[in-house]
Amino acid sequence: MVMPMASSDTTIIKTFFFLFAIFSLLGNYLNQSSPLDSSLKASKPLPVETIFKLPSPLPTWPPGEGFASGTIGLGGLEVCQISSFTKTWATHEGGPEDLGATFFEPASLPDGFSMLGSYAQPNNRPLFGWVLAARDLTAGALKQPVDYTLVWSSNSSKIKQDGNGYIWLPKPPDGYKAVGHLVTSSPEKPPLDKVRCVRSDFADVCETDGWIWGRDKFDVYGLQPSSRGIQAQGFSAGTFTAQTGSISCLKNAKGSSSSMPNLNQIRALIQAYSPWIYFHPDEQYLPSSVSWFLKNGALLYKKGEEFKPVSIDPLGSDLPLNGSSDGAYWLDLPADPAAKEQVKKGNLQDAGVYLHVKPMLGATFTDVAIWVFYPFNGAAKAKVKFINVSLGKIGEHVGDWEHVTLRVSNFDGELKSVYFSQHNGGMWLSASELEFQGGNKPVTYAALHSHAICPRTGVVVLGNGGVGVRMEAGRGNLVMDTAARFVAVGAEQLGSAVVEPPWLNYAGEWGPKISYDIAEETEKVEKLLPGLLKATLRKMISSLPAEVLGEQGPTGPKWKDNWIGDER
Helix, strand or coil, X not given: CCCCCCHHHHHHHHHHXXXXXXHHHHHHHHHCCCHHXXXXXXXXXXXXXXXXXXXXXXXXXXXXXXXXXXXXXXXXXXXXXXXXXXXXXXXXXXXXXXXXXXXXXXXXCCCCCEECCCEEEECCCCECCCEEEEEXXXXXXXXXXXXXXXXXECCCCCCCECCCCEEEEEECCCCEECCCCEEECCCCXXXXXXXXXXXXXXXXXXXXXXXXXXXXCEEEEEEEECCCECCXXXXXXXXXXXXXXXXXXXXXXXXXXXXXXXXXXXXXXXXXXXXXXXXXXCCCCCCCCXXXXXXXXXXXXXXXXXXXXXXXXXXXXXXXXXXXXXXXXXXXXXXXXXXXXXXXXXXCCCCCEEEEEEEECCCCEEEEEEEEEEEEECCCEEEXXXXXXXXXXXXXXXXXXEEEEXXXXXXXXXXXXXXXXXXXXXXXEEHHHCCECCCXXXXXXXXXXXXXXXXXXXXXXXXXXXXXXXXXXXXXXXXXXXXXXXXXXXXXXXXXXXXXXXXXXXXXXXXXXXXXXXXXXXHHHHCCCCHHHHHHHHHHHHCCCHHHHCCCCCECHXXXXXXXXXXX
């Protein structure tokens, strides 16, 4: 029998539906964008409208030869770095995040210096850039263009823009090269004395470096020299290219490294910019010094004589230092199980960092590679569609080397960008994109187990289609101040001022080859997955590089490509 509802029950139900209707209407109203909302959104300042500055002023650098002197001589041509701009034209569509880009020309050039080209930047980040201006010291290193070619104009483009923009290519005289485009807001050709071209012996081959803006099959890119490394002399003028192959880079024809910092200045750079490295709350395997690892039972193995490993002195002076990396030698953890587990955990209190200081981009920049050593790299984790799984022993290896690189302008000593090494690659980020703590010190995060260097917390999946290795960074209580204990182990341009420790010249592996069966480990993981995802997992694991799989211990810093080359 159905009992009739009491009047109080009816009142409660009516009240519930009334409130439900009110909240539904309110939600619909809030979700609608009024004309005022749209106006506020449209008028919201773009990031590029804010000028980025490092949190603290630059320090006064110790005295030296040419570092942070404001100009750099290239042998008949002198250049300076200009970071103040006058806006020429802007578009509000296209490019990164579809926010458009802004084009500038350098302002307040010093007496005697000439403009080499315009500067361009995406609107999705604060204004933080530079272009070079040049002064002729030989009465022939610079010349005016003989004409201009209109490369592109926004006249016929249906884009949101501030007026119209025109991009011009200077036509250089014979024997000279253009190193930058000009941007104007007028269809009239710029004056010939507006910009200068450089003599061919001061020019180098360029390639694109980062997408700045694009629309309707027209694209603008940054520039970098095609050849980069400690011996390469090319560098960008800070300009852009809108026509592939039409713009050249500059070259340090003098080939001098007199603009590089001396040892006291290097110490000052580290005190100013040394990164913090935060470890994940669940991290089990922390860094140590190399000497701690060696004196706490690390063993040297030789192929064919695996049954008689030998101990190593803390400096590594008894390691094979013949420069051979043919797999004949490798290091491993102590043989004693208890000691092995202890060494695997590392020793953060003892850990320090190892600096390699090198000239880059024609010695217009100093790269400070900050190397961190971990006795052990933990197992990897994977994301397979909607499921996160541990990969068992896959990814484990002994002797993990990671690094973060600071790129500092030799014109003024300002930190311009930072490279974050991640497995067999990495990424450059502008200083304007970084998190800072304690002044101008970047904050970085060591990913769980892999120790890949990350610029922020969170999870990144290294793979495609929702399948790949998880790189998980978090901010735990343990942190490493890389300025607390550091030693310069490499600075070729300083000669005998920096002494390389013996272990740096050990070319063998810092860990043994794989000691587990990948197929067996894969089968263990497959049992945790639905049938349709098993093949997906196998395909993903087979595509991983050896460094991620842990198939072989890594080589030391000096035997990496980036020791003499650029970060890739």
